[in-house]
Structures are given as C-alpha cells and as structure tokens.
Amino acid sequence: xxxxxxxxxxxxxxxxxxxxxxxxVSILLLRPEKTKYTVVLAASSSDSDTAxxxxxxxxxxxxxxxxxxxxxxxxxCGMSEKNRRRCDDFCRETKKAFVCRPDELSNVIADIQxxx
Numbered sequence: 058x059x060x061x062x063x064x065x066x067x068x069x070x071x072x073x074x075x076x077x078x079x080x081x082v083s084i085l086l087l088r089p090e091k092t093k094y095t096v097v098l099a100a101s102s103s104d105s106d107t108a109x110x111x112x113x114x115x116x117x118x119x120x121x122x123x124x125x126x127x128x129x130x131x132x133x134c135g136m137s138e139k140n141r142r143r144c145d146d147f148c149r150e151t152k153k154a155f156v157c158r159p160d161e162l163s164n165v166i167a168d169i170q171x172x173x
Contacts, residue, residue: 102135108147129154
C-alpha cells in the first residue's frame with residue numbers, strides 16, 4: 058500500500074517536471090528571435106500601482122530572455138502626480154521603460170525604433 062502511494066507521487070512529480078520542461082522548450086523554440094516589440098501600459102488616475110506593473114513586465118521580459126527585444130511604455134492617461142513621479146523615478150533607474158502622454162506616444166515609439 059505504501060509503495061503504491063510513493064509510486065503515484067513519484068509518477069505525478071515526474072509528469073509535472075516533464076510537462077514544465079516541454080513547456081519551456083516550446084517557448085524557447087517557438088518565439089521569433091529578431092522581432093522587436095513594445096508593451097504599452099495605459100495608466101489612469103485610478104491606478105495606484107503603475108510602477109509595480111512596469112516592474113512585473115520588465116521581470117517577465119528578463120525571465121523569458123526578451124529584455125533586448127522588448128520595451129515598455131507607460132501611457133499617462135491622467136495619473137496622479139505622486140504616481141507619475143514614482144514611475145518617472147523607476148524608469149530613470151531601470152532605463153528600460155518610458156513614461157509619456159498620449160500626444161507624445163508616436164514620438165517615443167519613433168525614438169525607440171531609432172535606437173534599435
């Protein structure tokens with residue numbers, strides 16, 4: 058009885074490990090290598106954790122090995138002054154994200170494309 062339980066636990070752990078390994082391999086094989094992309098996060102006055110969202114997106118890019126291909130733009134759609142300062146400080150420290158107003162979006166995207 059005990060050996061059967063241990064066998065089931067071992068098989069389940071092996072299956073989960075194999076599944077996660079195959080998922081990682083499929084992510085690495087199926088992603089395009091030379092494609093550049095930009096993530097635009099719209100932030101309004103009701104958002105209080107915009108800097109956290111920036112951090113999460115940058116961490117996701119680094120985890121998947123896409124930090125050289127991707128960029129993050131925060132679109133200021135009426136953020137509070139405190140939230141805007143926090144986002145500006147975070148973007149200045151990381152140099153991987155940008156904060157802009159909706160009328161500046163096309164210029165910021167053009168600047169990002171020139172850099173790459």
